[in-house]
Amino acid sequence: MIPTGWRQVGAGVWLAGALVLGFLFLFFVLPVAQVFITAFLDADNSLTLSHFGAFFGQALMREAFTNSLYVALMSALWASVLAVPLAVLTVRFRFRGALLIQTLGVLPLIMPPFVGAVALQLIFGRSGSLNLLLQEYFGITLPIMEGLNGVVFVEAIHYFPFILMNLTVALRNIDGAMEEAALNLGCRGWRLFGRVVFPLSLPGFVAGASLVFVKVFDDLGTPLVMGQTNLLAPQAYLRITQVGLEDPLGYVISVIMIGFSIAAMALSARVLRGRDFSTLQKGGTGLQRRELSWWGAVAAHAWVALVLLVTLSPHLGVLLLSVAQVWSFSPLPDAYTLQHYTTVFQESSGMIRNTLVYCGLAALLDVVLGVTIAYLILRTRLPARQWLDGIATASLAVPGIVLAIGFLRLFKGVTVPGTEMLITGTWVAIMLAYAVRRLPYALRSCMAALQQLHQSLEEAAQSLGATRVRTIRRVMVPLMAGGILAGFVTSFITAAVELSATILLVSADSQAPMSYGIYLYMQSVSGRGPGAALGVLAIAVVAVGTYLSHVVVERTQGLTAHNLNKA
Amino acid sequence: MKKVSVECRDIGLSYGVTEVLRGVNLSVQPGEFFALLGPSGSGKSSLLRLIAGFNRHTRGELRVDGRDITALETWQRPVGLVFQNYALWPHLNVWDNVAFGLVERRVQKSHMRQRVGAALEMVGLSAYGQRRPSQLSGGQQQRVALARTLVVEPQVLLLDEPLSNLDKTLRVQMRQELLALQRRLGLTTLFVTHDQEEAMTTADRMAVLDQGVVQQVGTPQQLYDQPANAFVAHFVGTMNALPVDHQGAPAWLCLRPHHVVLRDGPQAQDLEHAWLEGVVEDREFLGACTRYRVRLDGLAGWQVAAARGIAPAAGALAGNPFRVQVDEPHAAGRHQRDPGQRVRVGLALSEARLLPR
Numbered sequence: 047m048i049p050t051g052w053r054q055v056g057a058g059v060w061l062a063g064a065l066v067l068g069f070l071f072l073f074f075v076l077p078v079a080q081v082f083i084t085a086f087l088d089a090d091n092s093l094t095l096s097h098f099g100a101f102f103g104q105a106l107m108r109e110a111f112t113n114s115l116y117v118a119l120m121s122a123l124w125a126s127v128l129a130v131p132l133a134v135l136t137v138r139f140r141f142r143g144a145l146l147i148q149t150l151g152v153l154p155l156i157m158p159p160f161v162g163a164v165a166l167q168l169i170f171g172r173s174g175s176l177n178l179l180l181q182e183y184f185g186i187t188l189p190i191m192e193g194l195n196g197v198v199f200v201e202a203i204h205y206f207p208f209i210l211m212n213l214t215v216a217l218r219n220i221d222g223a224m225e226e227a228a229l230n231l232g233c234r235g236w237r238l239f240g241r242v243v244f245p246l247s248l249p250g251f252v253a254g255a256s257l258v259f260v261k262v263f264d265d266l267g268t269p270l271v272m273g274q275t276n277l278l279a280p281q282a283y284l285r286i287t288q289v290g291l292e293d294p295l296g297y298v299i300s301v302i303m304i305g306f307s308i309a310a311m312a313l314s315a316r317v318l319r320g321r322d323f324s325t326l327q328k329g330g331t332g333l334q335r336r337e338l339s340w341w342g343a344v345a346a347h348a349w350v351a352l353v354l355l356v357t358l359s360p361h362l363g364v365l366l367l368s369v370a371q372v373w374s375f376s377p378l379p380d381a382y383t384l385q386h387y388t389t390v391f392q393e394s395s396g397m398i399r400n401t402l403v404y405c406g407l408a409a410l411l412d413v414v415l416g417v418t419i420a421y422l423i424l425r426t427r428l429p430a431r432q433w434l435d436g437i438a439t440a441s442l443a444v445p446g447i448v449l450a451i452g453f454l455r456l457f458k459g460v461t462v463p464g465t466e467m468l469i470t471g472t473w474v475a476i477m478l479a480y481a482v483r484r485l486p487y488a489l490r491s492c493m494a495a496l497q498q499l500h501q502s503l504e505e506a507a508q509s510l511g512a513t514r515v516r517t518i519r520r521v522m523v524p525l526m527a528g529g530i531l532a533g534f535v536t537s538f539i540t541a542a543v544e545l546s547a548t549i550l551l552v553s554a555d556s557q558a559p560m561s562y563g564i565y566l567y568m569q570s571v572s573g574r575g576p577g578a579a580l581g582v583l584a585i586a587v588v589a590v591g592t593y594l595s596h597v598v599v600e601r602t603q604g605l606t607a608h609n610l611n612k613a
Numbered sequence: 614m615k616k617v618s619v620e621c622r623d624i625g626l627s628y629g630v631t632e633v634l635r636g637v638n639l640s641v642q643p644g645e646f647f648a649l650l651g652p653s654g655s656g657k658s659s660l661l662r663l664i665a666g667f668n669r670h671t672r673g674e675l676r677v678d679g680r681d682i683t684a685l686e687t688w689q690r691p692v693g694l695v696f697q698n699y700a701l702w703p704h705l706n707v708w709d710n711v712a713f714g715l716v717e718r719r720v721q722k723s724h725m726r727q728r729v730g731a732a733l734e735m736v737g738l739s740a741y742g743q744r745r746p747s748q749l750s751g752g753q754q755q756r757v758a759l760a761r762t763l764v765v766e767p768q769v770l771l772l773d774e775p776l777s778n779l780d781k782t783l784r785v786q787m788r789q790e791l792l793a794l795q796r797r798l799g800l801t802t803l804f805v806t807h808d809q810e811e812a813m814t815t816a817d818r819m820a821v822l823d824q825g826v827v828q829q830v831g832t833p834q835q836l837y838d839q840p841a842n843a844f845v846a847h848f849v850g851t852m853n854a855l856p857v858d859h860q861g862a863p864a865w866l867c868l869r870p871h872h873v874v875l876r877d878g879p880q881a882q883d884l885e886h887a888w889l890e891g892v893v894e895d896r897e898f899l900g901a902c903t904r905y906r907v908r909l910d911g912l913a914g915w916q917v918a919a920a921r922g923i924a925p926a927a928g929a930l931a932g933n934p935f936r937v938q939v940d941e942p943h944a945a946g947r948h949q950r951d952p953g954q955r956v957r958v959g960l961a962l963s964e965a966r967l968l969p970r
Contacts, residue, residue: 221698221700223696223697223698224700224702226665226667226687226696226700227700227702227761228702228713229667229686229687229688230666230687230688230692230693230694230762231688231693231713231714231717231761231762231765232688232714232718232765233688233713233714233717234686234688237717241713242702245702245704245705246702246703246704248704
């Protein structure tokens with residue numbers, strides 16, 4: 047018997063649901079399942095844990111495992127050290143640098159961390175600007191960029207904005223009375239922060255810190271560029287590229303990475319559950335901003351200046367590197383040139399075009415999928431529709447390199463219909479990997495846009511005779527346009543700097559997008575200049591995209607607020 | 614416990630150029646349950662927060678038990694505040710919320726357990742220690758907030774709109790509980806409200822505030838019977854005010870609705886009432902009585918009043934319609950007057966008050 051609700055679901059809705067599900071299965075669920083199966087299957091196809099035994103039996107792998115944990119945890123810790131004081135400063139004090147901090151919050155994100163790594167090497171490395179100066183004047187050097195701690199340094203600088211943004215929002219949502227009640231009962235200063243303010247903003251902090259942990263744990267590009275290969279992601283990469291696609295250890299590492307991503311997200315979800323501490327009520331006032339003492343103001347400005355200097359140093363370094371003729375063993379380049387940009391435009395204009403094409407198509411695919419899923423979930427009674435959201439969002443937990451391994455494994459030997467070309471040998475595979483990995487971002491934007499759209503607007507159109515499809519086209523899409531565009535831009539810019547799936551899926555230099563090009567250039571000392579120039583172009587693309595999405599979001603917020611008021 | 618007084622002398626508070634309080638004088642007696650009543654923006658909440666130590670007054674003196682506490686921080690004042698939204702910390706359970714202030718006072722573990730237990734018992738929530746605030750009803754949250762404040766034994770209790778977040782039936786019950794608790798503890802208590810019924814039913818004495826100034830202080834009965842000015846007259850209870858001239862000076866003739874009577878036919882002049890004519894505009898059935906709104910034809914034809922030196926205000930004769938509200942006692946089956954019906958309206962002049970206009 048068919049449940050009554052199902053009959054109201056039209057054939058078109060079923061078809062749309064089937065298409066989305068088909069896409070997700072073919073390009074996400076099956077490749078990842080393939081990775082799991084390979085990790086748990088013996089040569090004779092029986093279930094086994096022997097590959098995991100082999101993994102933990104090797105000292106090298108055990109070390110890679112502990113190294114990855116160490117780097118991810120320490121990065122989250124140092125990112126917190128950078129972010130927590132900044133968040134508290136902006137929310138709790140009358141501080142003129144607040145706007146500066148907000149800007150500061152976005153700057154690191156517009157540059158892929160592996161690009162920054164090279165620049166940071168030149169500034170903070172053993173023979174970088176800082177250490178050369180320290181050596182000359184004080185006779186000491188700081189081993190900032192050495193070994194794993196170098197990776198921690200680069201990752202913390204890059205990812206601290208996630209904590210800053212989440213914590214700032216959480217702090218802003220605390221009702222001022224929460225603080226006053228504590229003051230009235232005798233709790234003040236650091237005790238007030240420790241007993242009331244921080245616990246209340248903990249959910250925001252945990253959300254940010256777990257995100258940093260996952261991102262760092264899965265990061266491939268940064269350790270590779272820094273020559274730190276004894277971490278899980280680089281080991282998986284090396285296994286697949288050097289030992290081969292049949293080597294089970296690459297799959298074991300993939301499963302471990304997914305496991306830790308899920309565990310970190312589950313842990314943060316557990317902490318967050320039942321703890322919506324945003325106590326601010328309608329009409330209530332937030333935490334009171336207080337004046338900084340003179341010394342406090344000096345310390346705060348010094349801290350902000352220091353963090354700003356450090357977070358801007360990769361940008362500055364890349365910019366300098368891209369115009370440096372020679373830059374080694376000196377605090378600043380010896381001579382300047384624009385030669386590298388000419389080189390990049392001559393040699394690598396294909397890469398720029400590739401990035402635009404792959405990311406553009408992937409982002410387009412994402413918003414089409416995003417709008418469809420959002421519509422199916424929020425506006426139809428398609429059975430089990432929540433699963434579409436669940437599956438699409440699950441791709442957040444899958445590192446790029448794992449998805450790429452899954453693609454290579456699943457589509458091994460499969461050719462594009464009618465030709466001799468391997469699917470995994472075409473750029474389409476790269477584009478699809480981008481689309482799958484960035485789908486959660488686009489989906490969230492589309493869901494939010496549709497949620498804000500009052501259903502009465504659609505009902506009005508339908509009561510005036512518009513069919514379902516025409517209602518979508520004439521009412522919903524125009525009103526959702528801002529959200530859709532924001533989703534497109536987010537997908538686009540994050541895909542433009544993605545390296546970990548790219549690096550495995552690029553099978554010919556002609557297919558390489560900018561991110562891969564930067565990585566290739568950075569491999570050799572002579573390629574650093576052009577690599578940096580390409581990096582500057584990538585940053586420019588991302589920066590313009592970020593700004594555009596910001597503008598679009600601002601503008602549409604006005605539009606939807608207008609609608610809500612009327613509704 | 615020692616009962617203490619609270620005294621405000623000429624207290625002024627301004628934010629920049631906006632004057633929130635303009636010379637407030639109040640004297641709350643030891644052990645009194647005192648209401649601060651006023652419309653929103655009158656400065657009543659600012660005054661409460663000022664006594665709690667969250668706002669700093671820009672002039673004047675604030676004394677508790679004769680001691681000037683102006684310079685003290687909120688945690689140094691012997692004053693406990695219960696917030697309008699209760700401000701229970703969602704990350705702590707009920708027990709830890711109540712124990713919070715004792716932890717700050719470094720109270721011994723065993724002693725603390727006993728005091729928190731006693732406080733929760735006092736508000737009838739002994740079994741709820743392990744619950745989170747979000748798992749409690751509004752009334753229970755209110756009681757936790759009360760226990761949290763009382764457990765540190767303040768000398769003065771401040772309640773900011775204590776009942777405004779509760780639904781109506783609960784409000785009446787909580788009102789009585791609050792009062793019973795205050796009586797038992799004998800704690801000097803100030804509470805802020807915009808609800809005149811709440812203030813009148815509970816307070817020993819009350820102050821009516823408007824525009825940062827205390828308009829009148831007294832028992833609820835004094836304020837109801839002898840309002841000092843038109844604002845108090847309108848804010849405490851319902852009041853009819855008609856513009857008149859009293860011995861040549863402009864005044865309001867103020868009468869409560871139950872001091873006005875309605876008659877159908879022509880009525881002999883008497884010495885008690887001034888009789889006017891009008892039309893019933895609408896009615897509200899209130900149960901014990903029916904409240905009519907009557908549009909008067911005018912204030913002309915008012916001979917009796919003249920004997921008391923009262924004449925309709927000069928401008929009032931120009932034909933502006935005046936309305937009075939009349940409460941007619943209700944008994945089962947009694948016929949109600951319909952809108953449009955002409956009536957004679959008798960004003961009981963002996964009950965009227967003349968207030969400056």
